[in-house]
């Protein structure tokens with residue numbers, strides 16, 4: 058994930074996603090799509106003409122003049138007259154409203170069913186997704202025209218019944234599209250961040266996910282509006298949908314159809330009006346889709362699914378009990394944590410038997426090369442493991458409550474108010490469609506019952522707490538309007554909103570430039586002193602460990618290989634891997650000397666050797682290292698290490714005394 062001493066050659070994560078298609082961006086989109094703008098202008102004109110029909114129509118719609126039937130266009134009747142001498146232009150104008158009302162009826166049903174079900178299926182997943190998807194597939198198999206004809210037969214050719222049926226039959230297609238888009242958005246970091254901040258799922262779905270999938274929805278709605286209008290015309294032409302006695306485009310088509318053999322012109326005005334309107338809806342849909350397609354595919358699946366449940370029997374543990382992880386007072390106690398992709402029986406273990414503790418106000422660094430299981434450990438503590446990855450052994454006690462046993466409910470209760478989270482991707486953690494103020498207010502409302510002005514005051518206070526200047530301007534800014542460093546301060550402010558006692562920070566400074574890194578570290582240090590905040594810091598950077606941490610937990614190939622106070626660790630590492638990592642740290646290297654490298658790679662999950670997992674890369678490995686599982690052994694007051702040769706190595710001078 059990062060480029061640094063422990064993880065060479067791997068680039069930082071991508072930048073933030075683009076803002077979703079809101080009203081402001083819709084205007085910009087149309088500015089770049091002249092045809093789309095033309096379509097909007099046409100539709101706006103149509104609505105206006107429909108509303109103003111009584112004022113602008115040259116004749117009353119039902120006024121008959123039997124002396125001028127089927128007259129064709131003339132100065133008196135610009136679009137001619139129909140079979141009973143009524144003015145076609147006037148009827149066309151009066152017919153706009155029924156055509157649009159019918160279209161809107163179908164559209165409303167289409168959206169009201171398709172959008173919520175799609176978001177629910179995509180966001181919740183599991184059985185709800187399976188049920189909604191199966192029903193949608195079933196409905197997509199129903200032949201629409203036959204069902205509509207049956208409905209028209211039952212409901213006396215009622216246009217409303219036909220349009221409602223069309224909406225119901227169209228909705229499953231929208232549900233599938235929205236579900237797919239929601240799957241992508243659900244994995245975005247800002248959704249994870251909102252979840253960790255304790256924002257309710259209903260609020261995340263309506264406030265964040267809906268806004269992000271609005272583009273595809275609008276595109277689909279435009280196209281469906283065109284389909285609805287064309288469908289009305291087809292039904293009216295077939296004479297199966299009653300037009301009543303009001304003028305409507307469908308009714309005009311229907312009447313023109315009866316005289317089509319003697320006068321084809323009568324089909325032209327309503328036909329052209331319908332064709333133009335269908336075209337306008339289609340062009341608008343295309344403009345919106347062109348704009349949003351790239352954004353949807355560009356949204357990287359970076360976040361995490363919510364899996365706090367234990368799915369299978371506890372996994373195998375080390376034969377010797379691990380010693381306590383440090384001077385814990387019960388704020389966080391992780392005991393024998395095992396995380397598996399798949400199930401315990403038929404899965405791959407990603408993290409095995411991890412034990413450590415964090416006390417109030419303490420900062421513990423989780424260190425190790427890329428792929429050693431640091432993030433999986435942190436995500437298991439938060440109950441935010443990705444789909445298909447589960448805790449299959451051990452406990453995560455937060456103030457005495459086992460979150461693993463408590464399941465998603467227990468995790469939800471502590472996220473935000475007990476344990477907060479700050480990710481590496483500062484901008485990606487913020488929803489691009491919300492201002493900083495809106496992010497903060499949402500989280501504050503989740504934790505405090507405050508009035509509107511008090512919520513704003515609290516938001517400003519949080520920004521001041523993270524030392525952001527120009528609070529009013531920052532509150533009104535969108536994420537793309539602030540720098541990475543400011544965004545990370547905003548994320549820390551969001552994390553502090555629930556007054557948590559523990560902050561999990563996953564490489565919070567890696568993506569920032571050096572001076573900003575130092576400022577963020579200084580801020581964390583200050584917050585720790587002023588609020589008593591405990592921090593679980595995931596990092597590759599020994600400099601950050603030295604700067605901030607009290608203790609370090611070193612992970613290798615999914616297990617803890619050493620735990621120690623930072624001073625002991627730096628001066629007398631007790632595991633050859635720790636010693637090798639420290640020796641390869643460029644910040645401690647003497648100028649002009651060649652930096653030692655650590656040959657080989659971390660064995661991937663599923664390919665861990667028996668015994669010491671580091672043996673394949675260790676210059677000091679002997680047969681005894683690989684003959685059986687190696688327990689984590691206490692070495693001195695605050696140190697434990699998973700090495701059977703510590704005494705030999707110290708004696709031989711391979712490890713410092």
Ligand SMILES: Nc1ncnc2c1ncn2[C@@H]1O[C@H](COP(=O)(O)OP(=O)(O)OP(=O)(O)O)[C@@H](O)[C@H]1O
Pocket residue numbers: 058059398407425426427428429430431432433434443444446661662
């Ligand atoms: N969704 C997943 N399904 C299966 N395996 C996964 C999944 N996500 C990560 N892994 C694997 O789990 C192992 C531990 O990954 P993890 O992200 O915890 O490592 P890390 O130490 O945090 O590395 P980095 O510093 O690069 O983030 C890796 O081998 C990784 O490939």
